[in-house]
Structure formats: structure tokens, C-alpha cells
Amino acid sequence: MEQIDSVQNQEIVRGANIIAQNWLHLKMRQKVLIVSSEIHLAEVQILKNACMEYSLQVDLMVVEERGKKVGVFFDKNERIFDDYDVIIGATDYSLVTTRAVRRAISEGKKYLSLPLSTNDGRSMLGYSFLQMDTKKSKLMANVIKKYVDSATFLHVTTKRGTDISFRKKGRNAGFFNGDVRDGKGFSSASIELYVPIEEDQTEGVVYLDGSLGYIGAVRKPFRIEIQNGKIVFIEQTEDGKRLREYLESFEDERMYTAGEFGIGLNSYAKCIGNCYIEDESAYGTYHIGFGRNLALGGAYEASGHFDLVMLEPDIYTDNRKIMERGRVIVPEPQLY
Incomplete structure (x- = not known):
């Protein structure tokens, strides 16, 4: 720096x-x-x-x-x-x-x-997103977690055309809010709910419009297709080429496999591409993590892990909508 x-x-x-x-x-x-x-x-x-x-x-x-x-x-x-x-x-x-x-x-x-x-x-x-109230983020996570854990499928749609589903049978969500006590000794600065999805069950199309993780903001939304859990198509826009080059640099085909679904819980954070931890934490976003997911409760090994962040999702747990255009619509917790 x-x-x-x-x-x-x-x-x-x-x-x-x-x-x-x-x-x-x-x-x-x-x-x-x-x-x-x-x-x-x-x-x-x-x-x-x-x-x-x-x-x-x-x-x-x-x-x-x-x-x-x-x-x-x-x-x-x-x-x-x-x-x-x-x-x-x-x-x-x-x-x-x-x-x-x-x-x-x-x-x-x-x-x-x-x-x-x-x-x-x-x-x-x-960054100011570190000031997020850990108690509030924990309460938000637990409200969402209840619906996620009881579901077999997660489904996301957006106004841009995203339509993708994930299966998580037998796998429960966890959350990070910085506080290692809430994580039973393990936490992250990324304030989010995460799900170690089944690695070969993701199907659909996403329009990436938020962040490319470590490599910065998306300049123009582009299309990605996933079949049997693996990226099979990346639209060859300028940003699409950046993503493909990044993936190829790992020299590991396993990095194309989706192993995590995440929901940002930090109302102090913004997804503007300056800091990938802030991007994936931002309330109103969801992200898909690719590559290794062992520490999150999954079963997939790879040479690394990275996240793609997208904006304003409608999220369904089985048939119940829990988020609409990035806003939680199930009963939100009250701190006081």
C-alpha cells in the first residue's frame, strides 16, 4: 500500500x-x-x-x-x-x-x-465497513439461516436476467461477522451468510454486474453459464476476458466449479470494486464462490477460492422468497 x-x-x-x-x-x-x-x-x-x-x-x-x-x-x-x-x-x-x-x-x-x-x-x-454492529449482523444471519437450512434448493433471479439454482441437501449455512466468538473461534472480515453448496448441482445463467472479486469492479454486465456446477461459458466482453484470464492463471480446472453461495450482511459496505472483502459483504448483494470450499463445510478441493459478486437479487429458499431486489423480506430482527 x-x-x-x-x-x-x-x-x-x-x-x-x-x-x-x-x-x-x-x-x-x-x-x-x-x-x-x-x-x-x-x-x-x-x-x-x-x-x-x-x-x-x-x-x-x-x-x-x-x-x-x-x-x-x-x-x-x-x-x-x-x-x-x-x-x-x-x-x-x-x-x-x-x-x-x-x-x-x-x-x-x-x-x-x-x-x-x-x-x-x-x-x-x-475502511468504514469494519464498524458494522456484530450483534445486528448475527441477528440478520440467524433469521436468514433458518430458511436456508430448511431448504434443499436455493434459487436466484434478477432484473438483468439471472436465473440460477443451487442444491445444498444435507448442508447448513454458516455466517461470518468478524467476531470469533460467534464463529466458535473462526471468523472473517467478510460479513456474510455462506452456504457450502453441492459442487456438481449448480445450474443456470448469471449476469455478473457487481465485482470480479480480487480483480475489481465489473464495468459492463456480462453473461456466465453454469452446468453441473461448472462454468461452461463466459461472454467475451472486456470483463469476461479478464475473468477468463484470471481463471486460466490458476492452471486448475477445479477453479471453475461453484462451491459456495453467499449473501452480504453489512449495511456499511458498498460493492464498488475497491476491496473484494467489502464487495462480498455489502448488503443487497449475493456471491458465488468458486474452487475450494473445505473450510466452509464443503467437500471440494482446489488450488484456491474466489468470489463473483452480483447485485439486487431475488432469492428463494425452495419456494419461499426471502430477499427481493437485495432486501430481506422475511421478518428482520430488532436489536432493541
């Missing part, structure tokens, strides 16, 4: 304090590890300082590999987090689907997925 000015420094300090105090609930005896890269050293040092207010040992691990292949190291070194109680994955790309993180979670450690990749030169720790 670019040099931090005084205003952004204050914003990052605020975000770091939210993470350390409201999300991680650190204790003095817990050993904390922050995993990041050289490009993020300035901002993760602020995060480290915030964590040291609550924990006596906070270590920083700087990884050499950047970009979407950063997870390869953590697949090969499955036990690397064994000496720590709390791990923060603050690299460019998410580490949440790697074997090392999967082991850490299974061992009862706290893990927060905090990928810092942005497209506007600002630190993600300074």
Missing part, C-alpha cells in the same frame, strides 16, 4: 482496535500470530500494537509469496500454526481454505481471515 498519511493512520488505528477488542476478544496468556507480507507491514504493525494491549505475545510472520498462490506454502506446512492460540491471516489473499488453517480451526484455535488486498491504495483496516 502507499505511504500512510495522518488521517488514514487514525482510520487504521480505529479499525485495528475494533478487530483486537470486538472481534478477537484476546486474553493476556494467548499467543497471537499475524501472517502478512512486506507490502502490508506498516498497517499490520498498527494491528500488532492494538493486539498487544490485550496479549503479552504478538508475533509477525512475513511471507515472501504474494498473490493468489500464497496459500501453497500453508498447504505444504500444515503444522505451522501449532505454537499459537490466535492466528490472523492478513495477507493479500485469504488463507482460510488452506490445510494449515483447517488444522488450526480443528485444534480449537482462534482464526480470523483478514485479507488486506485493495484496489485503491488504501488500507482495508481503514
Whole structure:
């Protein structure tokens, strides 16, 4: 990221304090590890300082590999987090689907997925979407989760022409709201409800009009077709070509398979392509995750995971509509 000015420094300090105090609930005896890269050293040092207010040992691990292949190291070194109680994955790309993180979670450690990749030169720790009330997002998630869990199929349509269905038989939804207590030790900065859908059962057409995940905003909506869970057609617009090139760069056919369905729950977030974590968190959006979904409760292995974000969906759980043009229409929770 670019040099931090005084205003952004204050914003990052605020975000770091939210993470350390409201999300991680650190204790003095817990050993904390922050995993990041050289490009993020300035901002993760602020995060480290915030964590040291609550924990006596906070270590920083700087990884050499950047970009979407950063997870390869953590697949090969499955036990690397064994000496720590709390791990923060603050690299460019998410580490949440790697074997090392999967082991850490299974061992009862706290893990927060905090990928810092942005497209506007600002630190993600300074984004205002981190201020979303964790209690409100949890209540929203639980209301939707009740309908999702009782359904076999999820169906999405939009005004643009999206018409796609997902099957999730035997699989329940989870949610992230930042707070590791609500996630039983595991959470993400992406405030969302997620479903590890059946990997070979997605069928239909989507018009991508929100975000291409890590590679930024969609400039002009384009068509994608999915059959038997796998992308079989990408319209060759400028953005469609960007997506195809990105997929091909993985050199892994498994990255074309849909393994997650998600609904954004963060009313502070906007889907404008500056930060993929903010994009997929934004209330009024849904996303489809492709590639590995093991850490989300699925059964699919791949070399990575990425999300495509779309706007203003009508969402049905079996035959019941729960969202209309991006607005929840089942009874919404009241905080007070």
C-alpha cells in the first residue's frame, strides 16, 4: 500500500482496535500470530500494537509469496500454526481454505481471515465497513439461516436476467461477522451468510454486474453459464476476458466449479470494486464462490477460492422468497 498519511493512520488505528477488542476478544496468556507480507507491514504493525494491549505475545510472520498462490506454502506446512492460540491471516489473499488453517480451526484455535488486498491504495483496516454492529449482523444471519437450512434448493433471479439454482441437501449455512466468538473461534472480515453448496448441482445463467472479486469492479454486465456446477461459458466482453484470464492463471480446472453461495450482511459496505472483502459483504448483494470450499463445510478441493459478486437479487429458499431486489423480506430482527 502507499505511504500512510495522518488521517488514514487514525482510520487504521480505529479499525485495528475494533478487530483486537470486538472481534478477537484476546486474553493476556494467548499467543497471537499475524501472517502478512512486506507490502502490508506498516498497517499490520498498527494491528500488532492494538493486539498487544490485550496479549503479552504478538508475533509477525512475513511471507515472501504474494498473490493468489500464497496459500501453497500453508498447504505444504500444515503444522505451522501449532505454537499459537490466535492466528490472523492478513495477507493479500485469504488463507482460510488452506490445510494449515483447517488444522488450526480443528485444534480449537482462534482464526480470523483478514485479507488486506485493495484496489485503491488504501488500507482495508481503514475502511468504514469494519464498524458494522456484530450483534445486528448475527441477528440478520440467524433469521436468514433458518430458511436456508430448511431448504434443499436455493434459487436466484434478477432484473438483468439471472436465473440460477443451487442444491445444498444435507448442508447448513454458516455466517461470518468478524467476531470469533460467534464463529466458535473462526471468523472473517467478510460479513456474510455462506452456504457450502453441492459442487456438481449448480445450474443456470448469471449476469455478473457487481465485482470480479480480487480483480475489481465489473464495468459492463456480462453473461456466465453454469452446468453441473461448472462454468461452461463466459461472454467475451472486456470483463469476461479478464475473468477468463484470471481463471486460466490458476492452471486448475477445479477453479471453475461453484462451491459456495453467499449473501452480504453489512449495511456499511458498498460493492464498488475497491476491496473484494467489502464487495462480498455489502448488503443487497449475493456471491458465488468458486474452487475450494473445505473450510466452509464443503467437500471440494482446489488450488484456491474466489468470489463473483452480483447485485439486487431475488432469492428463494425452495419456494419461499426471502430477499427481493437485495432486501430481506422475511421478518428482520430488532436489536432493541
